[in-house]
Amino acid sequence: MKSNAMLVASLAGLTILAGCVETTEESSAPSAPAVGSSSDLSSFEGARAGQAEMGIRNLGYEPVRSDGLTTWYFNRETGACAEITTSDGRYSSVTMLPAEDC
Secondary structure, three states, rough: HHHHHHHHHHHHHHHHHHHHHOOOOOHOOOOOOOOOOOEEEEHHHOEHHHHHHHHHHOEEEEEEEEEEEEEEEEEOOOOEEEEEEEEOOEEEEEEEEEEOOO
């Protein structure tokens, strides 16, 4: 009887510890922003430029050229190209273009 009680107590302890295991895979990887995707940035229209740029970069885009307040971003993995115009600190226009336009 005593060994059965110890076995039950040990199993209960292991069960509790198993629930405490923390995985760090997700927390160490850069998180994708809640808007946009690696192939479409149109949902960034209206976003504050300073805050949204890191989200765009986290999706795999990099600026490839600029002209005034317009910047073209290209995602080498997906071949997606976006033309983003900034006005009053916000992305006033986000247009997805063919890859060759970047």
